[in-house]
Amino acid sequence: MSMTSESDQLAYIASQAADARVNVEVETDEGMTLNLGPQHPATHGTLRIIAKLDGEKVVAAEPIMGYMHRGYEKLTEVRTYPQVTTLVNRIDWLGSFANEVPFILAAEQLMEVEAPPRAQWIRTILFELSRIANVCLFLGDMAVQIGATTPVFYAFRDREFVLNQIERVTGGRFHPNFDRIGGLKDDLPKGWIEETRGALNRMTDFCDEMEELVLGNEIFQARTRGIGTIPSDVALAYGLSGANLRASGIDWDIRRDANVGLVYDQVDWKVWTHPDGDSFARFWVRLQETREACNIIDQLLGTIPSGPIMAKVPRIIKVPPGEAYVATENPLGEMGFYVVSKGDLTPFRVKIRSASFSNMSIAPWVLKDVFVPDIISILASLYFILGDIDR
């Protein structure tokens, strides 16, 4: 590589020195240092965990993030507002529609537009469908990290029904890019509501199956109960959110407590919490939330109002100057977009608060005095998506 300026050279030397420091720490410390990742089957991508071991016991573990950093915050500054959704739905790639919603809501807040009721309803339905698509895979994956190979196949099989429904509306299975400022791209296709009810039945059966196959299994309970316990004050101190927070007994759900722009107040539903705060509790809470999401969608499907799906917005979207922060309760936890506009076609600055990044920050605290297999089960139960950590 050619280094033209002095600052380039300094930056290069600094990065090399940082790498060297990590490697020296790895090599010279007492005891054995196990380097899990960046390429490791349990990290669903490129997370690196440096674990200092005493036998099989973990003395200290440190996650090193950033191997998959894609610079989305910076990239949004050279995209127009409608183009940003294409980027952000690659952050949490399992529940991609849910990523678009908070950004669009922030932009709508700045523009002082409100989506028509029908669009809000369909947004909420798709939001919950992507929660199912995301958490459903967690339920299978958690089992596979603990060593049972079969549940993940069931998860993929039944997730397909939900993905099909998302595809029928949006045309995209993984990256719908469907949310627009002021509404949605299209209306629902014919017969979609009935088909979705079928997919939801399938999903409820899947939850029952997981409850018997995984949650009720004695080995699973032995591997998760009392492992990776996070007390509620620690969970708050580390800024956990989503199911990880609720599994520590804190009754906080943005959908109920700080809802913006989605129609959760129209539905009769329940926020699930668990007092234990261990891996088992996190699995249990997510399982109940998948059921609850089915319940929410089922109620919303029956009450979709008629009307337009797009509010009146100018063809060329220029967002007036200002700042807005909107957070939603995404499948992985609180996801927020802090959007600063200077009145241009593009955002001036976008800060993405993604759930996995904060959830992962507790790893050094929780991965102490556990065994090597527990590293995997605790990380699996904290549930991160690499794209959501690194953005």
Added chain:
Amino acid sequence: MIDLLALSPAWWQETFLIKVPIGLLAVLLPAGTIVYLYLFKAISFMQSRLGPMEAGPYGSLQLLAEVGKWIQKEDIFPSKADKFVFAAAPFVVLMSTFLLVVVIPAGPDALFVDLDAGIYFAMAISSVSVIGILMAGWSSANKYSLLGGIRAAGQLIAYELPLILAVVGVVIQAGTMNMQGIVLSQAEGEIFGWGGIGNPFILTQFIGFAIFMIAVQAELTQAPFDMPVAESELVTGYLTEYSGIRFLLFFIGEFASAGVFSAIAAVLFFGGWYVPGIDPANQIFNVIGPLVLAAKMMLIAFLIFWFRFTFPRFREDQLQRLAWKFLIPLSLANIALTGVLKVAA
């Protein structure tokens, strides 16, 4: 078999031309069948997928394709590996499998060696594979391999005990350590005076059978006892650095041992080559005996793979606790009970 064909080969012909190919066949054929039937197909159906379908009818030639692939692959040695130990490890593991099959009788005369202490020999030689696994784990110069190797050593030694203690019950009941003798005592035995189906020890030694199967599951490092290769934690444990033909040898070793241990379980608890209704001295057993044994063995191997794909994995300390605090006391109690009933009867 040889008598049936009215041949009398010279000793070297008998040893090399007959016994070696039959030995290879006896190990590799069940291993291949187990891999195809259970690992590829039965498991796929349990997981609501089809498994291999392209190579041959219903994917039946998939295994050949896999073997071909592994043979073609480069046999990589890590630069810091202990080359000789690294190269020798798969052969040590495979050797223990091949030596195990030597003592298993497949008919009144269809057997390789008739050792007086056959089951004792089998239990002893099955421990040799630990050495191979430790060699692989240590010589790979890889921390995952090392952890896997040490886990394997701890696990296999812990489960050696319940395995042997479970067999002791059978030995007490049969009154012999000779594998042929164990089969015959099941064929000629009677359950509390009723000899209609002989006395397959699964009925009278059920606790022993359960302990034996759990211990076998651990000996084979199959889930729920697969920490040595725990693919979500240790990549593939002691196999991490192996590739190509040496990985294939480990793979064969794993599934051939599954077959051989199932065969031992069939001999100990299911009457081996014997089927009720035919006189065990009948020469027909030299022909149908191997088939009967293979059928029983496949049945037991199915159990092993069924468990493997159903249960999550134990943690290392939980597994040790299960062995030392539960299985060993239970098997000792089983021995005591068997002894009391044997003396009383």
